[in-house]
Amino acid sequence: MKLERLISIIMILLDKERISAQALAELFEVSPRTIYRDIDAIDRAGIPVRSTSGVGGGFEIMPKYKIDKQFFSTADLSTILMGLSGLSTMMGGDELINALVKVKGVIPAEKAKDIELKANHVHIDLSSWMGNRNIKPHMELIKKALQEQKLLSFDYADRHGTKTARRAEPYQLVLKSSHWYCQGYCLKRKAFRLFKLTRLANLRIEEESFLPRAFQTPQLEFNDELASLQTKINIRIHHSIMDRVLDFCDYEDFLPEDPEHYVVQFPFIENDYYYNILLSFGNKCQCLGPSSIRKEMKRRIDELARLYES
Template sequence: MRASRLLSLVLLLQDRGRLTAHQLAAELDVSVRTVYRDIEALGAAGVPVYAELGAGGGYQLVDGYRTRLTGLTPQEAGAILLAGVPEAAAELGLGAVLTTAELKLRASLPARLARHVDEIRDRFHLDAAGWFRETETHPHLTALAGAVWNRRRARMRYRRHRAPHEVDRLIDPLGIVLKAGVWYFVARVDGSARTYRVATILDLTVLDETFERPEGFDLASTWAEWAIDFERRLHRGVATVRFSPAGLERIPYLMTRAMARDVSSGVGSPDPDGWTTITLPIESVRHAHAEFLRLGADVEVLEPTELRDMMRASATAMTHLYG
């Protein structure tokens, strides 16, 4: 661990020039005292690092010195995949590994390409988290990621909606997916692949027993198939509704993706009042009621009757409330 940190320290100085002890401590997530000890160790090992005293001072390498110890370890090479989502890497327990891998890559680049990397980073940023969502806690995510990587069988207790609400499962963890800021994982259970939300795990024990991954298993295609099937199973009913022109414009921002997709593909000609009638998939009457209320007076439910009655009751109650 210390050897990796010493290399990271050298690469930081090589990449950024002069840095203070406090800056190095912040980058390496260690104390300033540890930085002092590491600088001494580097000097004893023959690395030409020296200190500039006074305002604007700090540690730096002798001009022209470049380390060639920039080969990536297998774990660092794998972490490069998460370079665009450092928060996700940190949640998986790979934050420090990713930082070291990026430093090694930059150290191996000519100065012109290193500057180009900085320019791209200044212009593009990927934020994978969804809007307006409380951050979930994932105390078992790092252990789960280790089980996936090492092909270790695990025993988990998780929470689900239907009874019994707490269930034990023996699982073969096959892969982890980050979808719109929410962590999921795919595991083989009783011979078939199933998908779970990481936040539902109540307890996880990684076993010593290993397993063989299914031949031909592809995480991306498995996830895509599950997502399509999940959406299809989720929307079990339909509703016929009228949208005002303003309501149609707000749909992509307020409705579910399945609803928005059907609106974009099924919009017909507006009626004389400018309103458009569309049949949409709904998860349930209660769920659709909450969705359509977001559009206020820019939507009218025609069918089913139960949903229309619920909308009417809500409108009446709001009229009484606001006078």
Template sequence: MKTERMLSILIYLLQKKKVSAEELANEFEVSKRTIYRDMDALSSIGIPIISYLGKNGGFTLIDTYQLDKFTFNEEEKKFLLEGLSLKNELFDSHQFSILQRKIELLQENNEEYHSPITVLSSTLHRKTIEEETKLKVKNILSVIEEGYKICISYVSQTANISSRIIQPLKLNFMDGSWYLEAYCEDKEALRLFKLTRIRNMEVIKDKTRTAYSHSNANLGNEKQMEQIILQFAKSELGKLYDFFTDDEISILEDGRIAVAFHYEVNKNILPFILMFGSRVKILSPQWLKDEYMKEIQIIYKS
């Protein structure tokens, strides 16, 4: 704690011509006596601190002293602050707020930084689910750092519930959701687990590392793509720009909209299509038309 405070004081002095012991004491929430001891400690390790006595006294560094390797330009400081703001939204950690405050002290104007970027919701989930997922992220990061394994209860996309012992490797944020990349001992291969589908998690304090090969792991790297052509009502144009590019969208003579794009065959696109109700029509492929009609019939009968 003392070393961290002394480094922060040194950075603070780099941004000031002269600073009083009282100002430093207030800034770092310690007594003036502690500040004097910190100054003596900094001087003893060769930091060229100049002390001024009297009513307008204080501390400063000699003009030629710089810490080029530890300082950032204003653009770099803003970049770091914006990154911390985004990471704080994703991970919800008090540590990021502390880091943000420390970097704010590095700014030349020493004012609180207001990022031009605001993230109101980092995922597509409801707030309650986001909070639950952030807690899982925090716990899993701790498990990865310790090198432990976990036993999870997992619900697959097809509603199959299984118990797995896995070795967590890293977290991936994809398509608005968190996924855990882990070695599954049951499947003896790398797998991706969606965090919202991990219903229970128990830490196993076993640091035995299982040998595996990334090159042989099947994480869906070989994607089979197929062209899908849909037709939408003209009222859906605004929504379509949330999902498709200009090159994929064509406006027809009657105002309706045709969309042609490539999609992974092993991914279920029906929930997306059903979201548009009667305002969408599947033009191709035929198998997708058939699956869509089956789904509509199931919904109707239920």
């Protein structure tokens, strides 16, 4: 895991005057190219690492900037601990345990209590309340494939339920809006794809390795595109579902109608996803307008009711 390796490299550089890229590569069982990328990431993070060539050359932290346990502020260490603890709820394994131990190892004794208190101010739990139990096993397999640069094979169901057999080069695990994805190059589609982990079945690591290609960062922000497509519709809701509706709009969009109801300006796009959101509110929500949306809601409700008439 890259995070654990970066922390380990920093600790090694603190303890040693100089170490070669080849020695680090052999220690962590990665390529020298990977070590060079790691060193670059450490340098960008504000820890200046100097490189010397020739016999006895290698990497070292610049002497004037040699860091000690005081390098990290209380806020820095609290933030690192919060992030690592949050990841550990979904991504177990020795790597995270070792990373947590090493971070705690640089905490000065006089600051330990204060840092622990601040780290506990925010609790991050990435595991779901319920749902697909294959997520964590899938993540472990994908992590292993990422580390070993091995191809993955799996059956994948699209949003219409159509299943296809896929083979892909894995490049990144992505958490977006409480859902986990794997960004990989799909050998069937000949393009980078974002695979939702809940749609994977029969996930396997293949023996075949792959040479990494130029990585394509997944597009994860669609705010501008959504804003251009969305319109506001009026819905009337019962106060009991207010917290659910607030997942989609702001409190300023709520206008009290009576002690138990609100009229809400709700962001809406005319597609199945948004109609299904309104339907999920059940009899606690009524679409007031426009009339075309209201008419389509009635059609869908009638169609649903016919399923139960027999």
